[in-house]
Amino acid sequence: MGTHVADNYPPAKDGRSAQEKAIDDWLPITSSRNAKWWYSAFHNVTAMVGAGVLSLPYAMSELGWGPGIAVLILSWIITLYTLWQMVEMHEMVPGKRFDRYHELGQHAFGEKLGLWIVVPQQLVVEVGVNIVYMVTGGKSLKKFHDVLCEGHGCKNIKLTYFIMIFASVHFVLSQLPNFNSISGVSLAAAVMSLSYSTIAWGASVDKGKVADVDYHLRATTSTGKVFGFFSALGDVAFAYAGHNVVLEIQATIPSTPEKPSKKPMWKGVVVAYIIVALCYFPVALVGYWAFGNHVDDNILITLSRPKWLIALANMMVVIHVIGSYQIYAMPVFDMIETVLVKKLRFPPGLTLRLIARTLYVAFTMFIAITFPFFGGLLGFFGGFAFAPTTYFLPCIMWLAIYKPRRFSLSWFTNWICIILGVMLMILSPIGGLRQIIIDAKTYKFYS
Template sequence: MGKEFQKNSMYLEQTTEALENGQASKSYDDDGRVKRTGTMLTASAHIITAVIGSGVLSLAWAIAQLGWVAGPAVLMAFSFITYFTSTLLADSYRSLQGNRNYTYMDVVRSHLGGFKVQLCGLAQYGNLVGVTIGYTITASISMVAVKRSNCFHKHGHEDKCLISNYPFMIIFAAIQIILSQIPNFHKLSWLSIVAAIMSFAYSSIGLALSIAKVAGGGHARTTLTGTTVGVDVSGSDKVWKSFQAIGDIAFAYAYSTVLIEIQANIWLINLQDTLKSEPAENKVMKKASFVGVSTTTIFYVLCGCVGYAAFGNNAPGNFLTGFGFFEPFWLIDFANICIAIHLIGAYQVFAQPLFGFVEKSCRERWPQSKFINTEYTIYGHSCINFFRLVWRTVYVILTALVAMIFPFFNGFLGLIGAASFYPLTVYFPIEIYIAQAKIPKYSFTWMWLKILSWACLIVSLVAAAGSVQELAHDVKKYKPFKTQ
């Protein structure tokens, strides 16, 4: 039995009751949408799910490229910038007239307008696509690591234990196809909470193993400037890998999008749109951002610095799947299982806004299409929409195919981080704040905000260059069907 499609939690139509009263009721908020029930706890869980992610796995390698001075300094700089711009985005959730902005693009449209709306959409949704591809790569690598860990334990550490990533990418994609049929973002809160617990688990295990390695007396060679030219790397490799390390750290802080979308970029508006109106959404979101960024930074500094102390300049690109640790194999297996579970949830956190955007656009373009707009109930509760079923399934398959073509962990993460950090975490939040606060041109505040914006642009460009160079190098030496 079919019924008219009702929009998901981010796009629910205003009800007649709400429109007539012009105010919230017991069931509806002030904008006529179903009452929002999100809290700082659920918002923080979404943020931690997206922030403390696979980026933590590459931080020991990133610190190794930059050294004891620049490495922690870059980590703290990204932390400060991310939190600062997140607070700017939180205040932009409502327009000057008090109306809600339901998406990141709505915020840009409300405060900036013009071609910048299309530029924001390109950056925002392009970033979401890149992150879901990156998570497919990382999850499959972690699944492979479980089999390799057991292989090393059985046959010895000198065995190559080569295992293809491809079957595990297919398994991950199959799981995502099922989860992607959940129509509403707010129904994924339980998944984000589970994923957040998993992220704490594997980060803590990696940190504990690093501490144990340092305490065990392993004298890994570390330096103030990181890898040494002529000893560890060539001069050109030092430059490119340092640039890539900055990109990896940028990816680790890809949080602004969850705050309107966790990366103070995409997610904040989308995530914030699930919060209750009281207390004010921007106050709750700022607190959630502080919790998320602070927790992330503590873990990142510990994992990066202790990991570097444990492995020195030879730190692996992924300190749990690169087999800097071989034993205890069962603990390493558990950590990699936690990574896979976490990324199953994180994939949905980043994919749902993209799903919602495409489905909303199609409904508006073809309002009479039964294929797009009709829902079919099953057993009185569950609904199936054939367009949602087909489109989301195709999307998951396409991201898996791209991941199979470019299954490179560090290079891909660095490129995503470099490409998304500047426009979503820095440029738009600053431009929105300048427009919203009506800051006079060439005033002191205007000048230092612009300097910050341009400095971050330069950092993003050099990080992108380093990641592209690494990807090109990886493609040349890549051998299909061999684990990376």
Template sequence: MANSTDAKSVDAKSVDADVLVDAQIAHDNIKRTAGWTDVAYHSVTAMVGAGVLGLPSVFAHLGWAGGCIMLAFSFWVSWYTYKLLAYMHEVPDLDSKEGGGIKRLDRYDQLSCYVLGKNRGKWVLLPFQIAVLLGMAITYTVVGGNSLHAFTTAVNPDIKLRKWVFYIIFGGLELLLSLIPGFTELSIVSLLGALMSVAYCTIAVAMSGTVQPPAGSVNYEPMAVPRGGLERAMGIFNALTTILFAYSGHNVALEIQATLPRTEAHPTTVKPMMKGINITFIITGIAYFAVAIAGFYAFGTGVADNVLMSFAKGPTSWVVAMADMFVVVHVASAYQVYSQPVFLLIEATIRERTTGEHLAVQSVGIRIAHVVFVTLVAIMIPFFGSLMGLVGAIAITPTTFLLPPLLWLLYKRPARWSVDWCTNWFLVVVTAIIGTLGTIGAIYGIAEASKSYHMFA
């Protein structure tokens, strides 16, 4: 899958100082053998979450104009901030005695520490990043368990197992996958996940396209839906953040880029990284717009939170069951993409404090403990969807939309009132406002869900 065989890896003694490979390679045991195709696999798997199936319901709160504008804005903002991270992966090595060396920032926390200082950088980023990475793993356990339950009951309605049993089954699958040592070895899994995400999006679009609503039979006006003022406002707040957070994946961007080699032919990783990023956004953009527009056109404001649920019964129910299994495979892959940075971070900390003779055993123990913890939390919290909305608003906002432009401003220091300066400050302010609105909407959702809360529901 990798494209690294095209050129030989750089020999630090045979090239100029400006293309020296950072010594962090050996220290973190990172295999730099990936290519732009691997970047695309990992990024599509991380970015195209099962939440894409809920985009039509977002249009039910924003309407045609508002939905399309926000979806296009989210597309641009996410691509732009992803690009900023890619361009900050390679920076001047301030610790180089010779001067002129290049340092590779292989983890998001390394970038934050490089720009803000070691202590401040960790405290500014790590709490939010860990919340996102753990939150996504828990969310994917819930989605994977629910989809596995839906598939099983569709195939055999006589099966009466509780949903939490399927969470445990999904967790068992993740236990096996978590033994994959790193992103390089995860390429095949990510490719399968990317294909599955495209597959269930295609099913959603195709099935929506078969619906031919009679003229005037479908309502496309959110204001025509009877809702209270508070309910309407909270729906809009949640819709804004749902669309904005649809393009996630920034929290694993640098870890993915770390697997790219710098070669004699390509002394920088930016070009292959951007190629993979651009392919990723082409795929996700087409999928998101197609699912959102087709689903909303078919059902209008009456569309289900998951558009596939609108087809759950009838002669096409088997297609929905197949799509549910595609979702299971995809989120199982995405779970690992979001968990690998957690493993890398903890293992790097252990490597600094202990000898390497017991590292393999400790690594396996860490991965097992992580999966067990995530599975238990998923089982215990039935309204985690609303809780993840809160995590998304207060954690995804800074790591995905606030920190990249802010770090760029502090690192590059563009001239005041220049296009670069204005663009990045605009993103900081606007996404902070949307994140605040999303926090309000998520808290409201949790308060409503908690009224019917039951442990291990």
């Protein structure tokens, strides 16, 4: 699946045949390279500030004040560091660009092993996020409908139908060819994420502390506290998960030896991370301050007044997850189309795209309708796949490629991130899986 020559390098360095070049110009990740630094900013905000932000007060109620704040800050610092590593590694080989996460993996670990290490994890993350966003989109649409219908005697509509309505938008949007073509959707999504985060903490401040606010851990038994703690770690990991698409976003920025893509990309990432902090910290801390351990796994569900504002916030979540779904689906489309065109020799074109992408959207919709356990899914996916690709895989690649001196600052930093990331990967799925089992006991399929 090789790497691609950076734009504007002399043609002599391009070892691709005319046919390969035509395929690369057609594939969604490499077809357009004229993005500006601010594209990187809002694509990263859309990828990062997911619906996960709304579950942060709930995570705080399972962690408590001290550990909760520590986990939030640590995650922000570690993930910014690993994101910097990815941006740096995008063009570390002169004349080449690692346009996809797995291409960097192949460079670090070898052709075969690199694919096996990165692709399964990346797919679990991207497909997992798409499924969770189908559930979130459907739940937020349902909440929007229920809030507006309150007291008007509307008929109760099943969540299944709302997930289908949400999916119908994606059957259309998924036909947009590449990252640059979804930049309008992504910008709208980034603005929405900042808006609904502000509504979430603003409405909490307005409401003030509830009368019998309790800051003890949510669970009452020791077992419950431990598992809750693990699950909350997964929720936080899920909230910082933009790394899976960062190289693919950087691939859309033009690059020359004088002006490498990492400069505008990093500028965009820093702006995105400031916005991430403005969204995450107030929502997590103010939400927990106001409701203590009575907060729901989605803060907007806890806030039921003022009615119009909560309805508006839920609609904003819907618009945001529409953009986020597309950002995470694009690398998956790229993988599917690469396999179909390069391995199975299908002719690239509109028909292939229409069938492949429609089937993918239908698949994520079906899984979302079947298993809509929002909180448990976050904890499970968060630990299982987000921890490696976000917290420690970039560090392992850095150690493998740059080989920093033993016991140097870089060596220590990377090993600390790897140890914390591995602990996160082992502990949080345990909590998430237990939550899914508890939810499943009372759940009726397709209700």
